[in-house]
Amino acid sequence: MRRLSFAIATLLAATATVPLAIAKGPDGPSAPVDQIVDQGTRHGEVMRIAQYLTDVIGARLTNSPGMRQAEDWTQAKFREWGLTNVHKEGFEFGRGWSARNASVKMVAPRPLTLIAAPLAWTPGTNGPITGQVVLAPMADEAALDQYKGKLKGKIVLITEPADIADATSPAFRRYGDADLDKADTFELPGGPSAATRPQRGPARQIFLAKRDAFLKAEGAIAYATMSSRNGKLIHGQNSQFRVGATPPLPGFEIAAEDYRRLARLAKMGATPSLELSSDVTYDDSDTKAYNVIADIPGTDAKAGYVMAGAHMDSWAMGDGAADNAAGVSMVMEAARIIKALNIKTKRAIRFVLWSGEEQGLLGSMAYIENHIATRTIDPTLTDPARYAAWGKSFPIKPGPDHARLAAYFNLDNGSGRIRGIYTQGNTAVVPIFRDWLAPFSSFGATKVATALTDSTDHVFFDVVGIPAFQFIQDPLDYASTVHHTDVDTFDHLKPEDMRQGAIILAAFLINAANTSDPLPRVPLATQPKTLSEFYPAPGAK
Amino acid sequence: MRRLSFAIATLLAATATVPLAIAKGPDGPSAPVDQIVDQGTRHGEVMRIAQYLTDVIGARLTNSPGMRQAEDWTQAKFREWGLTNVHKEGFEFGRGWSARNASVKMVAPRPLTLIAAPLAWTPGTNGPITGQVVLAPMADEAALDQYKGKLKGKIVLITEPADIADATSPAFRRYGDADLDKADTFELPGGPSAATRPQRGPARQIFLAKRDAFLKAEGAIAYATMSSRNGKLIHGQNSQFRVGATPPLPGFEIAAEDYRRLARLAKMGATPSLELSSDVTYDDSDTKAYNVIADIPGTDAKAGYVMAGAHMDSWAMGDGAADNAAGVSMVMEAARIIKALNIKTKRAIRFVLWSGEEQGLLGSMAYIENHIATRTIDPTLTDPARYAAWGKSFPIKPGPDHARLAAYFNLDNGSGRIRGIYTQGNTAVVPIFRDWLAPFSSFGATKVATALTDSTDHVFFDVVGIPAFQFIQDPLDYASTVHHTDVDTFDHLKPEDMRQGAIILAAFLINAANTSDPLPRVPLATQPKTLSEFYPAPGAK
16 A cells, blocks of 8 residues: 555656746736636637637538538638647548538428438438338338338338437536536446447448348338437438448438327328428548647647647537537637747647547547557458447557657537546546646636546547546536537537636646646556456466 | 304305215216226327327417318317217407418528528518518617618518526426415415416507518518527417408518527628528408307206316417317317216306417407406407406406306316316315315325416406316426427327326316306406505595
8 A cells, every 4th residue: 555655646746737837927927827817708719719610600510511611710710829830630531411401391191391401421302302201110120121112102210209208307507516526436447438338330330221222222212310309409410421331312300299290190091291302412522531730839849749629520400519619619719828828838739620520539530540559450441340449459559649649638528617627547647637627616627537438539549548638517408408409509608618618728738738747647558448357268167 | 253164164065065976887886087087098089189189280370271170170079979069159350371381591601591480470471582681679669760771671680689598497397296385375366466467468569560560661571580499499479460460571480599690690790691481371261260169968957057178279380289289188088078978967068169369368258258248348449459458347247158157167288287276266166176186186186276377268257257267287398398389299298197187177077067056256356456455545635
């Protein structure tokens, strides 16, 4: 026990700093924290950035016209603020896709306009098409056979219409102490941790291709899914984005209430018919997606860099506000604040706006493969098989920036205020981050939680051994309402919260860029997080 | 005090009955309550009725094609079940109106389909019309002048876009004991009671006409309001339904998130333009609206009748499920149950499905004027001035059915289960209704609450002295989500709750039709419920 305590104390001595020491500001001596607060509030621009990304540009599906516009606009902003090395870094992705003038109308047994959206990357209808609806839920391959010979000329409802769930919890909430304490739970390696849970297997993608081929072969003219949310919210999510993998039939997501009505009418023999229309544009002129990168150089070129990131791509419905113009705006505002205050740090600070996050963290994965680490992965695999293989392939081979990237901070939990930070099982950073949060306890940011959190761009940094973190944010109406839906709009963002987030992110970046030693790392993984001791040892009976 | 107690005891002796005494059922002796439960559950049809009204017929705006279809279908059902005197009773209303293929698209600064609906009774666009948006909130007449000369060729956003409210309460809930206890609060006459609150003054309607004339004179091409609910829910409510009062310009309600985006873009100078389209049909072939009436005769022709009712008209969005196919279905199911069980009662039981409720309780008001009581009202007044004058005009002159109608029971609180009944300040019925609810305490129906409740069709019966009651129902997601919106659909109805409601209504009707004496009445009002003692007495200084 003493040895362990001694080791921890030694480590702390090497990395802890007095957070954001007193410095001379433009109006005399003032602490950088207070300068940052002033710049992020009285002179703040985080909401202006967010408004441009959402109201003016709108949805930013990877490789869509909106995303291209955002790539250009954000680079121009970084340059305007004086950041250096502003550029975009491409990676192979797939087709650009956009849709307009889409509509789904019930034409029998009575006329009714339904709330619906084309599924991303599905083809257009080439003018209005009309057909009877058939309810044919097909959750897996085994379900297909029963519909043989029954789909010709039909519009196929492929989701089982589950009953409505009672909304007995508030749609909007902030975390209480109990929620924050729950996040501070160390997951012992070997347990069924968040980071090792299967996320999306290749089996699903293979099934989708089989399902689509079946629908086509049976002569169906289109298919529709039911929104997973009630209250007429729609998503339009679908990930068949590779060139050559485009689904053969137009697909639509229909609002839950409208879908259930169709299903009930079909079941009662009232034989509803729909008129579908969607005008879809594919763009294969550039199949690369791009991460946008911008730097603030450090004072010591050999000290490496720290990095903040947020994904800029969104799904096609709504304006991608909470997911994730919020994170992008806070990252950009942190850059603007640091630059505007002319704060110098030992290490460089890099800002990166990811693409392809919604299709499987593809932008951050590409960055890692180019700069941080490679793994031995079957080169014929494409996403999502590649994605699924990523956490399981060993050894990890450190790349040129593996030692140079001292820390990565991610923002992708909506616009709620920062309540703390997840350390991803890294215990040595706990006291350091507590120091860094100390000035912000009255801002509501107090919790350093050792738990793992997943499903966004810090994950692959973490699994290759980079100290990579995601902030804890108040959930607001993110998970209940806006996440991936057509109400992910600017008015659901919280200005006060986002100002707070940008301020804290700026402070963390400055701190991380100034520690005498880089932040402590966990040992580089040599096997998947599931421990081998649970399996028979070699040679065991 | 003793005198009062004695009087109450006497009254009770005269009206109380052993509720639903033992009777011979088809399989031997069984209590009517259990027969009703059996008929309303194992043999229940309440959800089948509701499904036809919602999924098949859909929205039932007063005098629209849907409402006409519902008038016919419900009469046919009553006849099929063997009710007598099935007919519809007309009253002067206004125009029929229906819309289809309505759409609102933003065409600049970027293309986007918005969620929107035409406002009821506004004219169509006669093909797509396009114009720039101008934000010009006009809540009252004083606001108009500032927009002079600024609206030509514009689409005018007339609602001030209020910020989003955080949804910190659950959208779905059931009542707890505290809620029910709160409802049981006697309101002393003279207080600012629910029944005497101004509901909708004529001033509003006069302003709307002035606003519309102003918009027309200024050369605006259309106007739009913002939905009062977030989450892209829309209503399309508007009450300019009289022949001759049709607004001159097309009007649309735009979903809150979409409207706020337009307002923000307009404020930042991005000058959004919209393409509006709505195909509207007016029908003046019959300007009467109709209440549907059906009877089960009593055994004593001189004993009068009791009545249950619910309004069948809805607004134009959604399928009018919770408001109020739910109430209609429970009223019809109660009729079916009583008829199917061949239960004989002393008094007749009348079932009535109101029209024009959403425009100001017009159907029930017309019934009252024809059958129950008249008041001296300026004959030149039309709704809503007539409506506003109704509670304040004296004397009340009892009509032919004033003494004959022993009780009226209304259902218009969605599909939530019955938790009790409001007595509208009638204290003498409290012990009687407690007896009647006793068999249903394990069904969740326990509370006899003296409080007044308003805004539906029992109100005008109550104010002219008829014992008229509305049941207390669990709120579910009625007020938060479905009320008047496009998600007022069948899937938001609760089958178990509606079966319970139909069963309890049937039992109450049988009880009320069998009391030895009619239910006790409160004294006939001779002045508005606000007491004259608060004003200077005649001759006072």
